[in-house]
Amino acid sequence: MTSLSVKEVRKALSAKGSLLFVEAIPGIQYNEVVEVDLSSGETRLGQVIDVSKEVAVIQVFGGVGEIDVKSVAVRFKGETLKIPVSLDMLGRTFDGLARPIDGKPEIVPEEWLDINGAPMNPAERTPPSEFIETGISAIDGLYSIVRGQKLPIFSGSGLPHNRIAAQIVRQARVKGKEERFAVVFAAIGVTYEEANFFMESLKKAGSVENVVSFINTAASPVIERIAIPRVALTTAEFLAWKYGMHVLVVMTDMTNYCEALRELSAAREEVPGRRGYPGYMYTDLATIYERAGRIKGMTGSVTQMPILTMPNDDITHPIPDLTGYITEGQIVLSRDMHRKGVYPPIDILLSLSRLMKDGVGPGKTRDDHYQVFMQLIAAYTEGQYLRELSAIIGTESLSEVDKKYLRFADLFERKFVNQGEYERRTIEETLDIGWELLATLPEEDLKLISTDIIRKYHPRYRSKGGT
Amino acid sequence: MVVGKVLRVSGPLVIAEGMRGSMVYEVVYVGDDKLIGEIIGLQEDRAFIQVYEDTSGLRVGEEVEGTGHLLSAELGPGIVGKVFDGLQRPLSVLGSLIGPFIKKGVKVNSLPRDVKWPFTRSSTLKPGDKIEPGMVLGSVQETPLIEHKIMVPPGVSGTLKEISPDGDYTIEDTIAVVDLGGGKLKEIQMMQKWPVRKPRPYTKRLEPVEPLITGTRVLDMMFPIARGGKAAVPGGFGSGKTVLLQTLTKWARTQLNIYVGCGERGNEMSDALHSFLKLKDPKSGRPLAEKAVFIANTSNMPVAARETSVFLGVTIGEYFRDMGYDVLMVADSTSRWAEAMREISARLEEMPGEEGFPAYLGSRLAEFYERSGRVVCSGSPTREGSLTIVGAVSPPGADFSEPVTQNTLRYIGTLIALDIALANRRHFPAVSWLMSYSLYVESVERWWRKLFNDWLQVRNEALKILQRENELMEIVRLVGPDALPDDDKLLLDAARMIREDFLQQNAFHPVDAYSPPEKTVMMLKAILEFYHEADKALSSGVSLQKIRELPLRVKIARMKEVPGEKFAETFKSLIDEIHKTFSELIGGEKK
Numbered sequence A: 001m002t003s004l005s006v007k008e009v010r011k012a013l014s015a016k017g018s019l020l021f022v023e024a025i026p027g028i029q030y031n032e033v034v035e036v037d038l039s040s041g042e043t044r045l046g047q048v049i050d051v052s053k054e055v056a057v058i059q060v061f062g063g064v065g066e067i068d069v070k071s072v073a074v075r076f077k078g079e080t081l082k083i084p085v086s087l088d089m090l091g092r093t094f095d096g097l098a099r100p101i102d103g104k105p106e107i108v109p110e111e112w113l114d115i116n117g118a119p120m121n122p123a124e125r126t127p128p129s130e131f132i133e134t135g136i137s138a139i140d141g142l143y144s145i146v147r148g149q150k151l152p153i154f155s156g157s158g159l160p161h162n163r164i165a166a167q168i169v170r171q172a173r174v175k176g177k178e179e180r181f182a183v184v185f186a187a188i189g190v191t192y193e194e195a196n197f198f199m200e201s202l203k204k205a206g207s208v209e210n211v212v213s214f215i216n217t218a219a220s221p222v223i224e225r226i227a228i229p230r231v232a233l234t235t236a237e238f239l240a241w242k243y244g245m246h247v248l249v250v251m252t253d254m255t256n257y258c259e260a261l262r263e264l265s266a267a268r269e270e271v272p273g274r275r276g277y278p279g280y281m282y283t284d285l286a287t288i289y290e291r292a293g294r295i296k297g298m299t300g301s302v303t304q305m306p307i308l309t310m311p312n313d314d315i316t317h318p319i320p321d322l323t324g325y326i327t328e329g330q331i332v333l334s335r336d337m338h339r340k341g342v343y344p345p346i347d348i349l350l351s352l353s354r355l356m357k358d359g360v361g362p363g364k365t366r367d368d369h370y371q372v373f374m375q376l377i378a379a380y381t382e383g384q385y386l387r388e389l390s391a392i393i394g395t396e397s398l399s400e401v402d403k404k405y406l407r408f409a410d411l412f413e414r415k416f417v418n419q420g421e422y423e424r425r426t427i428e429e430t431l432d433i434g435w436e437l438l439a440t441l442p443e444e445d446l447k448l449i450s451t452d453i454i455r456k457y458h459p460r461y462r463s464k465g466g467t
Numbered sequence B: 001m002v003v004g005k006v007l008r009v010s011g012p013l014v015i016a017e018g019m020r021g022s023m024v025y026e027v028v029y030v031g032d033d034k035l036i037g038e039i040i041g042l043q044e045d046r047a048f049i050q051v052y053e054d055t056s057g058l059r060v061g062e063e064v065e066g067t068g069h070l071l072s073a074e075l076g077p078g079i080v081g082k083v084f085d086g087l088q089r090p091l092s093v094l095g096s097l098i099g100p101f102i103k104k105g106v107k108v109n110s111l112p113r114d115v116k117w118p119f120t121r122s123s124t125l126k127p128g129d130k131i132e133p134g135m136v137l138g139s140v141q142e143t144p145l146i147e148h149k150i151m152v153p154p155g156v157s158g159t160l161k162e163i164s165p166d167g168d169y170t171i172e173d174t175i176a177v178v179d180l181g182g183g184k185l186k187e188i189q190m191m192q193k194w195p196v197r198k199p200r201p202y203t204k205r206l207e208p209v210e211p212l213i214t215g216t217r218v219l220d221m222m223f224p225i226a227r228g229g230k231a232a233v234p235g236g237f238g239s240g241k242t243v244l245l246q247t248l249t250k251w252a253r254t255q256l257n258i259y260v261g262c263g264e265r266g267n268e269m270s271d272a273l274h275s276f277l278k279l280k281d282p283k284s285g286r287p288l289a290e291k292a293v294f295i296a297n298t299s300n301m302p303v304a305a306r307e308t309s310v311f312l313g314v315t316i317g318e319y320f321r322d323m324g325y326d327v328l329m330v331a332d333s334t335s336r337w338a339e340a341m342r343e344i345s346a347r348l349e350e351m352p353g354e355e356g357f358p359a360y361l362g363s364r365l366a367e368f369y370e371r372s373g374r375v376v377c378s379g380s381p382t383r384e385g386s387l388t389i390v391g392a393v394s395p396p397g398a399d400f401s402e403p404v405t406q407n408t409l410r411y412i413g414t415l416i417a418l419d420i421a422l423a424n425r426r427h428f429p430a431v432s433w434l435m436s437y438s439l440y441v442e443s444v445e446r447w448w449r450k451l452f453n454d455w456l457q458v459r460n461e462a463l464k465i466l467q468r469e470n471e472l473m474e475i476v477r478l479v480g481p482d483a484l485p486d487d488d489k490l491l492l493d494a495a496r497m498i499r500e501d502f503l504q505q506n507a508f509h510p511v512d513a514y515s516p517p518e519k520t521v522m523m524l525k526a527i528l529e530f531y532h533e534a535d536k537a538l539s540s541g542v543s544l545q546k547i548r549e550l551p552l553r554v555k556i557a558r559m560k561e562v563p564g565e566k567f568a569e570t571f572k573s574l575i576d577e578i579h580k581t582f583s584e585l586i587g588g589e590k591k
């Protein structure tokens, strides 16, 4: 299949954006990797993204800046982009193309893996159902995460998504299990400080030897941002499927990834889709986000927590919108809650975990969990509505019951949602706080909780002795 | 066969030269890996091919082989309860062959060739009988829930020369021989093939007049879907499309359901597969998987195959319709298919239409939805079947003015519009009663009238209350609820009861997930009865406060939890209690 003669072209036709156009020679493969030698002696990696009899289009990682089209050498490698992987990557830091940047030696590869992975056969998946306790009440109680889920954080500039993500990474555990876990961290076009914040907080949590980091900062080549999530996920899959580890992948900031994708699309002169993002962005993002889950008969899992900032706090912007269409829910941060001083400032109504129902309940968390969750949300919704209303008409004309709901909404934000950055609540503590708050409402209003559960957990019946 | 050469590779689009003599929609094998592709355009000797597998590694100059046939589905025993990809590769079998990840270039038969199925021939048939297309030759009890009829394939007519006795046969064994006349014989096997893009024939089209009972109250009562009708479910992310579509395929009163996951999540598909094995059909107590077919082309699988997945689903649906069954096919999400069309179209450098979608977006959607219908099936015995299609639409930014939603609206009979604001408030199913509509209301009313002669009246009154609520809320938002007169306040209470105690339905509740039609109507009647009586009481001088404090309301709120079998009883005692309570209240006032 592969010929021994190295295929090389010694001159390019033109260069633009991050694309290089070269005269096609026989045998060029679609999607194969190329090495581009610059006259300066530097070598950049690239990928064939279109090939015809006449022309091959190459997307160059590192960009085509400083490339002199007349004196460039392009070598076709005959295979797709692969990275070396090994268990020794744990505790190490790499760039967007998996080259070590921590001053330590190259790793000795156990395998070379295609960064695009392969789609998981849906019939071979196991539905995720193992509850991950993060110790954060809002998340555990209302948006429970399960192993194998992909649950992003939708944030806005200046909101504490990094602190929340770091807290989750620090505190997450699965009840009653001592298993091998790992964190794969990908910094995508973020500032050096942000990347460093994560590395430091992981170090403080004493888990640095369980972490593999891939760093592409704001100063690194834009085009490498296309590769970095895939590189990180390839590593995560290797650890999960080869070594049976439970891997949590944190990627921040996916907005920078999408911007890079848009740049690339513009350079290719493609017809732009909504707000200039390429029409295939849904599919492209899906090839990243879908790389999470569990597989029948295998121990490991890949759980994803991508972080993105919503441009202008707009959830209908294509980046959060398309992400929400792929992921299994979203944790949305609210500027309003942040201003009120609530940490974590989670938007209660916009956030959602779609896999929650499979991870909670008897034998998993507690038999009242799902109903308490539904009732808390319903009561808070009512409180929110009354808040809006009383902003117009004042609170005087509200009924006594209405006032209870108003107070409930406040208490809910201050006692249930709000907690310390280093505070770790068990799920039982979380649910008990929920009951305390629900007890401030008329009992007959708790329509979403069955009578037997009310009898079992409502403080009124609990304090009367009995159970 | 035509053999050409790859000229250009651009993602899923491959251009080949030397393809003169090929036909549009012909299946071709592309390159050394023999990737499956379909010709979507021809220009002189050039073929434009959409490739259904990953094209990485493909080189200019590799061979492209024509096959001479159109992309077709294999239809026959072995299909029910299975999961296929968009090319009808059996995903459950692939796992044991190549492991948990999908690789390209794998060729497997869609239906198993080695399984022997117990065939029972139609007792009335004998050699010499006239044979026509669609005629039922016999059947195979494929699962306890599905009797798979073995039919004469379309286009075959003549006289029966031979028919095999009852016994076990593979789908490739000949079970009948037909004399086509002129000395030509045609052997018939249990498996037939049918090109997925071509509608299967039937004798006559009928008006959809019966409701498809779904067990979802807001649909059965407010926005009915007809058997053989077509419906669309647009809604932003997380508004509940998938849950609704899955609920339909679980509980709708049909003989067979087809669930097509088109460009959506892998975990969702796996969840569906597992829950269909666990959940039991309410009528027979058998696992739901015994009357379901799954097609999965998840978002990370090759995009071009999204198109084949929906057409494959429709073809399988028509095939079971032809047996005389009521079939439901759901497609989640048609938007992902439309996006795949857009991507291929862009690579073909076609003139883009609105938002980059090709100009033929509308006609493609029409081709799809038009394959629904209630029909008199071809061949004897005389039988009717129906195929109902429900498609999810995923509008960017939940904005329904976009091309896929708008084009879809032109072809459907029921619009089930999901409102993300309702979903955020956890009002599920988040079906907007202001935006949704059903063109089938009038035609299905006849059926309902047999159960409740006032079905339409009850429905219309409830909708009117909800519409009035909407108007009143505008006022409330300006001046507060206190400014309203008491009867308007009572109406708001009634509207709230309709929303919370009737429309809201938890798809995961063991009892409430499926609401039988009788229960559905009675629930709404109980609420309206409460409202009517309360309204009378109010005009007799009973205070609103007193009405609001009635413990009866809690009972109404908990109607959902009462199982369907027991509901008639509950309903009767509720109505009695409503009357008693209010006459006491009014009596108290008069004293």
Ligand SMILES: Nc1ncnc2c1ncn2[C@@H]1O[C@H](COP(=O)(O)OP(=O)(O)OP(=O)(O)O)[C@@H](O)[C@H]1O
Pocket: A324, A325, A326, A352, A353, A354, A355, B235, B236, B237, B238, B239, B240, B241, B242, B243, B244, B394, B428, B429, B430, B505, B506, B507, B508
């Ligand atoms: N009838 C229902 N009962 C209870 N919960 C529901 C119901 N419908 C939807 N939900 C909740 O809403 C969530 C989102 O629903 P679903 O996954 O169906 O959305 P979707 O419209 O398909 O979104 P996407 O377009 O992103 O796929 C579910 O995970 C579930 O928590």
Ligand SMILES: [Mg+2]
Pocket: B241, B242, B243, B264, B332
């Ligand atoms: Mg969905």
